[in-house]
Amino acid sequence: MLKYLFANEEDIPQGSTALFFAFSSIAWFIIGTGLGSFNAAKLAFPDFYHNVYWLQFGHMRQVHVHAVIFGWIAMAFAASMMYITPTLGNTKLWSEKLGVWNCLLYNVGLCLALALLWSGMTSGREYSDHIWPIDLYIAFVMVVPWALNVWMTVLNRRTQGIYTTNWFFAACMFMTIIVFLIGNLPEFFHLTGLNEAYMTWWFAHNILGLLITPVAAAITYYIIPKITGNPLYSHRVGHLHFWSIVVFYSTPAAHHLMSSPLPEWLKSFASVEGVLILVPAIAYVSNILLTMQGKWSMFIENIEVKFTITGVFLAIPLNMQGGFQQTRAINWYIHGTGWIVAHAHLALLGFSTFAEAAAVYYGIQVLLRRKLYSSSLANFHFWMLLIGFSLYWVSMTIAGLIQGAAKIYEVPYIDVVIAEHPYMIVRWLGGTMVFLGNIVWMFNMYMTATAGDHVPEGRQPAEVAYTR
Amino acid sequence: MAFREYKIGCMMFGVALSTSMFVTIFLPGLDISAIGSTEEALKKQLTYGWESGFNYYDPFLAGKDKPIKVTLTHDPVTGKKIDKVDAYVFKPGTHFPNGLTHENIMGKKVLALSNSRGHINQASEENGGVFLVDVDAASGTPYVEFATATKGWSVDATLKAADQQFLAGSGKTMFIREGCWWCHTLLPEETQDWQTFGRPPVTGDFNGESPTTFGSDRKAPDLLHVGSRNSSREWMTMHFFNPRLVQPHSIMPRYNYLWGKTDAKGNVIDRQKWDREFMAYNNGETAYPPEVPEPAPDSDARKLIDFVLNLK
Ligand code: HEM
Ligand code: HEM
Numbered sequence: 001m002l003k004y005l006f007a008n009e010e011d012i013p014q015g016s017t018a019l020f021f022a023f024s025s026i027a028w029f030i031i032g033t034g035l036g037s038f039n040a041a042k043l044a045f046p047d048f049y050h051n052v053y054w055l056q057f058g059h060m061r062q063v064h065v066h067a068v069i070f071g072w073i074a075m076a077f078a079a080s081m082m083y084i085t086p087t088l089g090n091t092k093l094w095s096e097k098l099g100v101w102n103c104l105l106y107n108v109g110l111c112l113a114l115a116l117l118w119s120g121m122t123s124g125r126e127y128s129d130h131i132w133p134i135d136l137y138i139a140f141v142m143v144v145p146w147a148l149n150v151w152m153t154v155l156n157r158r159t160q161g162i163y164t165t166n167w168f169f170a171a172c173m174f175m176t177i178i179v180f181l182i183g184n185l186p187e188f189f190h191l192t193g194l195n196e197a198y199m200t201w202w203f204a205h206n207i208l209g210l211l212i213t214p215v216a217a218a219i220t221y222y223i224i225p226k227i228t229g230n231p232l233y234s235h236r237v238g239h240l241h242f243w244s245i246v247v248f249y250s251t252p253a254a255h256h257l258m259s260s261p262l263p264e265w266l267k268s269f270a271s272v273e274g275v276l277i278l279v280p281a282i283a284y285v286s287n288i289l290l291t292m293q294g295k296w297s298m299f300i301e302n303i304e305v306k307f308t309i310t311g312v313f314l315a316i317p318l319n320m321q322g323g324f325q326q327t328r329a330i331n332w333y334i335h336g337t338g339w340i341v342a343h344a345h346l347a348l349l350g351f352s353t354f355a356e357a358a359a360v361y362y363g364i365q366v367l368l369r370r371k372l373y374s375s376s377l378a379n380f381h382f383w384m385l386l387i388g389f390s391l392y393w394v395s396m397t398i399a400g401l402i403q404g405a406a407k408i409y410e411v412p413y414i415d416v417v418i419a420e421h422p423y424m425i426v427r428w429l430g431g432t433m434v435f436l437g438n439i440v441w442m443f444n445m446y447m448t449a450t451a452g453d454h455v456p457e458g459r460q461p462a463e464v465a466y467t468r
Numbered sequence: 469m470a471f472r473e474y475k476i477g478c479m480m481f482g483v484a485l486s487t488s489m490f491v492t493i494f495l496p497g498l499d500i501s502a503i504g505s506t507e508e509a510l511k512k513q514l515t516y517g518w519e520s521g522f523n524y525y526d527p528f529l530a531g532k533d534k535p536i537k538v539t540l541t542h543d544p545v546t547g548k549k550i551d552k553v554d555a556y557v558f559k560p561g562t563h564f565p566n567g568l569t570h571e572n573i574m575g576k577k578v579l580a581l582s583n584s585r586g587h588i589n590q591a592s593e594e595n596g597g598v599f600l601v602d603v604d605a606a607s608g609t610p611y612v613e614f615a616t617a618t619k620g621w622s623v624d625a626t627l628k629a630a631d632q633q634f635l636a637g638s639g640k641t642m643f644i645r646e647g648c649w650w651c652h653t654l655l656p657e658e659t660q661d662w663q664t665f666g667r668p669p670v671t672g673d674f675n676g677e678s679p680t681t682f683g684s685d686r687k688a689p690d691l692l693h694v695g696s697r698n699s700s701r702e703w704m705t706m707h708f709f710n711p712r713l714v715q716p717h718s719i720m721p722r723y724n725y726l727w728g729k730t731d732a733k734g735n736v737i738d739r740q741k742w743d744r745e746f747m748a749y750n751n752g753e754t755a756y757p758p759e760v761p762e763p764a765p766d767s768d769a770r771k772l773i774d775f776v777l778n779l780k
Contacts, residue, residue, distance in 0.1 A: 058647020
């Protein structure tokens with residue numbers, strides 16, 4: 001890849017950017033889940049590696065979160081956008097050269113950002129932990145060039161309309177930049193107090209709601225019709241999804257701070273808007289599942305469909321959980337407990353990761369025109385992820401319910417810690433399965449790139465039989 | 469090529485997003501900013517200083533650029549006995565918290581009193597000074613008093629006269645750097661935490677504080693009022709060195725590295741040896757655990773302990 005940095009635009013093969021991003025994302029997935037697993041071990045066994053000061057929980061936790069969000073999720077998004085946007089516009093990526101540079105500087109920036117976080121240089125604000133110079137780097141060096149490539153590709157399209165996936169991509173990149181710059185205002189301008197606290201969660205909520213949720217959904221809008229051959233069930237329902245995301249998902253940030261002394265009207269407003277997120281959620285899930293009509297056998301046979309549809313299925317409990325956990329009647333019980341950690345992983349490790357993994361699996365095959373090396377390894381990866389995630393989710397949900405019960409009965413806190421211990425161990429085991437599965441994935445993708453069977457021109461990878 | 473430009477769509481998108489931001493950022497911002505500082509907020513600001521996260525004056529989060537909180541029982545100038553009072557000492561050059569420099573953060577009434585009675589308009593960052601927090605008995609309005617102007621208390625005299633110095637401002641920086649807030653919250657919940665963790669804060673309690681570090685995942689007790697539950701410096705010292713020493717089931721990490729190389733007496737701290745002795749105690753081979761070294765007065769551990777004990 002590096003040899004393309006100074007090549008002429010015409011000499012860079014199409015898809016280089018997407019491939020570079022795709023392999024980087026898998027690498028970050030391994031690193032990020034490895035860190036997660038390490039953190040989980042620390043929470044189960046606090047004296048695990050306690051003598052290595054670099055490996056303190058308080059220094060590592062945010063590194064895990066940012067490695068998986070900026071490394072895995074965001075880079076898998078970039079990889080998907082870099083090949084899906086041009087394909088849907090029937091054109092080339094606007095600039096492969098910009099893309100390759102973008103990916104390189106993205107990786108460099110992320111290493112730097114994580115190293116600083118790791119060393120304890122933090123703004124002390126969850127999800128916007130990065131210090132402001134890094135925020136500016138992320139916004140202008142990592143995200144703006146990426147957005148530019150997407151927007152220009154959409155503008156240079158050779159189709160009349162824009163397909164659902166591409167409006168999502170273009171709009172989400174715009175919203176991400178806005179959210180990033182506005183959400184970090186407290187740091188740029190030293191805003192303080194409740195304003196700072198609220199803006200922190202405005203940022204966190206909207207990065208989840210206006211970047212991660214809709215882009216993961218947009219990817220499935222491409223993968224499912226493309227691989228099954230069925231047209232999207234309804235373009236109109238896609239519209240409903242899009243507009244209700246913009247209107248309803250951008251508003252309930254205050255539901256993360258339901259137990260804080262924010263103005264009451266704001267909390268009530270957020271709570272209502274939060275329930276309304278069920279509109280895009282239901283529109284989206286039904287649209288995709290109805291697109292599968294007549295092709296349900298592919299859910300069993302085809303690895304990309306299997307991943308995508310599993311992700312869509314996981315979006316159902318995710319949104320149901322989200323919708324009710326932020327009402328006042330329930331939020332006080334589960335706020336700040338393991339339940340929320342389980343919800344966060346259902347969202348990011350469940351729904352969104354499964355959707356992105358499918359896009360990365362598919363992207364690497366079509367870009368290299370090589371069939372996936374081994375279907376057995378891919379299935380192994382799938383089950384490691386699904387079982388590992390399920391262990392994680394079930395154990396943390398139970399731990400959360402215990403913590404919630406302890407709020408009512410006001411038991412000494414240490415009893416809660418003792419009661420949670422077995423679940424902490426299960427979470428660690430589950431998370432480690434995800435980590436190990438990812439190593440197998442990297443091997444499988446590397447072998448695909450070097451030894452996968454060739455897919456003939458004009459054919460889909462799905463049409464070629466597996467040999468392994 | 470003639471293709472659709474999506475003009476209406478783009479306009480609608482702009483309108484929708486701007487309206488959303490108007491309702492969720494601008495309006496709450498107005499509402500929150502309209503509330504003045506409470507007594508709690510004034511005390512917190514004067515304890516924690518300008519900014520506790522990454523900033524230009526303390527890029528490595530070493531706890532620099534922070535005021536010192538002291539308790540006084542004698543007047544620093546006259547040496548006469550006075551009622552016990554907390555004073556906040558800003559050495560020359562220490563940056564003031566936002567409340568002292570922004571009218572809307574302090575609140576109109578609070579600022580008026582602080583100027584008329586507290587003379588804070590005479591304070592400057594270059595010269596530093598000593599501040600007190602008072603409450604106007606008639607109206608209940610809190611205000612800041614610039615004791616250097618009203619009482620002639622200078623920085624040096626106040627530090628010398630102090631019974632106790634709390635490096636709680638630097639300690640908050642440690643709290644943020646070491647990620648205590650991934651386990652502990654600083655926000656007793658409004659619904660059910662009264663009994664266990666104490667009074668939940670009210671809207672004006674946060675004015676001028678940055679970052680607020682409420683914490684979103686609570687895996688450990690809320691700390692906002694921990695100093696009133698447990699004010700033992702000895703317990704805290706042992707607990708930070710190795711929480712399993714006082715609470716065998718704790719999952720809190722050890723913070724023995726915050727002691728630095730040497731203890732208060734200048735002896736080198738041998739953590740390996742300490743660990744071996746602790747293991748021997750743990751396995752029942754010895755009757756007593758090893759002694760926990762006393763942290764040096766400028767160590768990170770001391771700052772953190774001061775911060776925690778100051779959370780009343
Ligand atoms: C109907 C949809 C949803 C609603 C109403 C909702 C609501 C909430 C609420 C109220 C919280 C905070 C709970 C608390 O701390 O008390 C939360 C946390 C979280 N949500 Fe959702 N959620 C929804 C869907 C999603 C989706 C689709 C994603 C991401 C793809 C997501 C990701 C997260 C994450 C990562 C957290 C953890 C934040 C933290 O660190 O505390 N949620 N959600
Ligand atoms: C792509 C996969 C993953 C993503 C996107 C992800 C994301 C996140 C997020 C957003 C949080 C913050 C949660 C919150 O504050 O509520 C978090 C915390 C955490 N994650 Fe993950 N995670 C992933 C995989 C894993 C794995 C495989 C493990 C291994 C066990 C793991 C272990 C943890 C731990 C221990 C925490 C700290 C939870 C706490 O503070 O209570 N994560 N992760």
